[in-house]
Amino acid sequence: MPISTPLGPSAPQIDAITVEITYTIPQATASVNLTVGASASGSVLANANASAALILTASATTGGAINGAASANLTVAADAIGVRIVNASASALLTLSASALVSSGAAFGALTLNASASGSLKVAGSGSVALTLSAIAASSFVKLGTAAALLNLDASATPSGILRGATAAANLTASAAANPTRYTYGAASVPLTASASANPNRTTYGTASVPLTVSSSASGAKTSYGTAAALLTVSASAGSARLVAGDGSLNLALTAQASGLRTAGSSASASLTLSASANSQVPQYGAASVVMSVTSAANGSVKAAGSGSVLLTITSAANAKATINGTASVALSLTATSGSARLVSGSGLVVLTVSTSATPTRYTYATAPVNLTVSASANPTRVTFASATAALSLTASATPVSSFKPTFTDSDGLAFGNASEGLTLSPFTTALAFKDNNDESI
Amino acid sequence: MATLTTTFTTFASVTRMGSNGIGWSSPSNAQTSDDTRATLSSTPDASAYTDYLKCTGLTDALPSGAVVSGIKITIERKDSNGQSTDSAVRLVVGGTIQGDNKASSTQWPTTDTNATYGSTTDLWGLTPTREQLNGSDFGVVVSCNVGTGGPSGGTDTPGGL
Numbered sequence: 190m191p192i193s194t195p196l197g198p199s200a201p202q203i204d205a206i207t208v209e210i211t212y213t214i215p216q217a218t219a220s221v222n223l224t225v226g227a228s229a230s231g232s233v234l235a236n237a238n239a240s241a242a243l244i245l246t247a248s249a250t251t252g253g254a255i256n257g258a259a260s261a262n263l264t265v266a267a268d269a270i271g272v273r274i275v276n277a278s279a280s281a282l283l284t285l286s287a288s289a290l291v292s293s294g295a296a297f298g299a300l301t302l303n304a305s306a307s308g309s310l311k312v313a314g315s316g317s318v319a320l321t322l323s324a325i326a327a328s329s330f331v332k333l334g335t336a337a338a339l340l341n342l343d344a345s346a347t348p349s350g351i352l353r354g355a356t357a358a359a360n361l362t363a364s365a366a367a368n369p370t371r372y373t374y375g376a377a378s379v380p381l382t383a384s385a386s387a388n389p390n391r392t393t394y395g396t397a398s399v400p401l402t403v404s405s406s407a408s409g410a411k412t413s414y415g416t417a418a419a420l421l422t423v424s425a426s427a428g429s430a431r432l433v434a435g436d437g438s439l440n441l442a443l444t445a446q447a448s449g450l451r452t453a454g455s456s457a458s459a460s461l462t463l464s465a466s467a468n469s470q471v472p473q474y475g476a477a478s479v480v481m482s483v484t485s486a487a488n489g490s491v492k493a494a495g496s497g498s499v500l501l502t503i504t505s506a507a508n509a510k511a512t513i514n515g516t517a518s519v520a521l522s523l524t525a526t527s528g529s530a531r532l533v534s535g536s537g538l539v540v541l542t543v544s545t546s547a548t549p550t551r552y553t554y555a556t557a558p559v560n561l562t563v564s565a566s567a568n569p570t571r572v573t574f575a576s577a578t579a580a581l582s583l584t585a586s587a588t589p590v591s592s593f594k595p596t597f598t599d600s601d602g603l604a605f606g607n608a609s610e611g612l613t614l615s616p617f618t619t620a621l622a623f624k625d626n627n628d629e630s631i
Numbered sequence: 632m633a634t635l636t637t638t639f640t641t642f643a644s645v646t647r648m649g650s651n652g653i654g655w656s657s658p659s660n661a662q663t664s665d666d667t668r669a670t671l672s673s674t675p676d677a678s679a680y681t682d683y684l685k686c687t688g689l690t691d692a693l694p695s696g697a698v699v700s701g702i703k704i705t706i707e708r709k710d711s712n713g714q715s716t717d718s719a720v721r722l723v724v725g726g727t728i729q730g731d732n733k734a735s736s737t738q739w740p741t742t743d744t745n746a747t748y749g750s751t752t753d754l755w756g757l758t759p760t761r762e763q764l765n766g767s768d769f770g771v772v773v774s775c776n777v778g779t780g781g782p783s784g785g786t787d788t789p790g791g792l
Contacts, residue, residue: 199714199777
């Protein structure tokens with residue numbers, strides 16, 4: 190007969206209690222604001238939709254793709270060592286930015302940004318080898334890119350405008366077409382060509398260390414300006430208004446013709462020649478370290494301004510209003526004639542002579558650290574003011590002056606030249622010469 | 632679908648009506664599996680069920696936007712005399728004991744063994760939110776049936792909730 194072994198009372202013991210909670214996070218959608226962020230050592234894929242604002246950010250060490258759509262605002266940013274693709278669409282405002290590094294060494298790979306928007310669009314990118322930006326927008330868009338080797342920008346928009354900007358170490362080509370407004374600009378260390386055509390408004394500008402050519406033509410308004418270390422050529426023509434500006438360390442030539450409004454501005458370390466003619470308004474301004482000549486003639490308004498370290502001659506003639514501003518470290522001569530109103534101002538380190546005559550209104554003012562002579566005559570109204578650190582002489586007469594002969598004096602007040610057309614100057618060194626309106630020595 | 636596996640921060644012996652004063656000693660020993668255990672505070676002299684061993688406050692929090700789809704409790708327990716069974720295993724939500732009682736009639740083994748209650752799709756008859764589960768008053772209570780022992784080694788199961 191078996192013998193049962195008595196058992197002791199219950200002795201329950203609990204060593205551990207853990208909990209496991211299973212949960213889900215709904216798909217990243219929002220009616221107001223949505224933010225999606227992701228990072229991974231492999232690839233990143235983020236997709237989202239929002240009716241108001243959407244922000245997508247992602248970073249990956251190999252590859253990544255970001256896609257998003259928003260009805261109001263959309264911002265997509267991505268960083269990847271491998272390949273990155275950024276695609277987005279927005280009905281209002283879209284901003285795309287991306288940078289990619291394919292290899293771990295010194296070479297970058299390729300970056301492609303594609304975007305389309307029914308409102309405004311902005312696409313920006315950078316790459317050391319190849320960068321391609323393309324965009325299509327219903328209203329307007331901005332494209333910005335930087336590439337060490339090759340950069341291509343292609344854009345089109347209807348109906349308002351295109352704005353393109355780019356920099357490249359080797360070659361840069363920027364082209365744009367739009368109706369009615371287009372902007373094209375760029376910068377390159379070797380060659381840069383920026384061209385644009387549009388109806389009726391167009392803006393073209395660029396900078397280059399070697400050669401730079403900026404050209405534009407339009408039936409409406411046109412703006413062309415550029416900067417070059419060696420050679421700069423800016424040319425423009427328009428049926429109504431035009432703006433031409435540039436800087437050149439060696440040679441700079443600016444020419445402009447317009448039947449409406451024209452502005453020409455430039456600076457040059459060697460020689461600078463500005464010439465303009467217009468039927469209505471012609472503003473001109475420039476700066477030169479050696480020789481600068483600014484001449485203008487117009488049936489409407491004339492504005493001519495310039496500065497030169499050696500010789501500066503500014504002359505203008507207009508039927509309506511004339512404004513002349515100039516600065517010279519050696520000699521400065523300002524002359525102006527106008528059928529209605531005139532403003533003449535100037536400053537000179539050594540000798541400054543300002544003389545004006547106009548009917549009915551004239552403003553004359555000048556500053557000179559040594560000698561300053563300001564003379565003016567007008568009928569019926571004349572304002573003449575000037576300042577000088579050493580000597581100042583102001584003379585004015587209300588009787589119209591039929592002819593004007595400026596007198597040039599040195600720091601001792603001795604006269605050394607005069608001219609009937611205000612174009613003869615002789616500074617204090619033998620390296621300088623007198624020149625007439627045609628920049629010919631006399 | 633994601634899973635958060637964690638434990639609790641607060642352990643206490645809480646009186647259960649009808650427990651005949653059999654509480655838990657060193658309840659915080661049930662926080663980690665280290666063979667240091669929560670035990671009864673006295674030897675049962677009659678068949679009864681114990682007070683609750685109450686665990687609350689998740690050690691880790693659920694992330695923002697989480698929608699809870701399942702709760703699974705794992706209890707590592709034993710009875711060297713094989714005399715105990717579950718009496719109550721229930722959730723504590725908002726400080727209130729509620730939901731399904733997942734107690735099993737299986738005798739507690741004589742060596743440490745994990746027993747699971749609920750699943751990845753079991754919400755214990757409740758609809759707890761992320762905020763409720765992240766609260767300091769979310770947890771679980773455990774109570775077991777105990778007996779005085781005897782020749783047959785049987786265990787009374789007084790039951791009760």
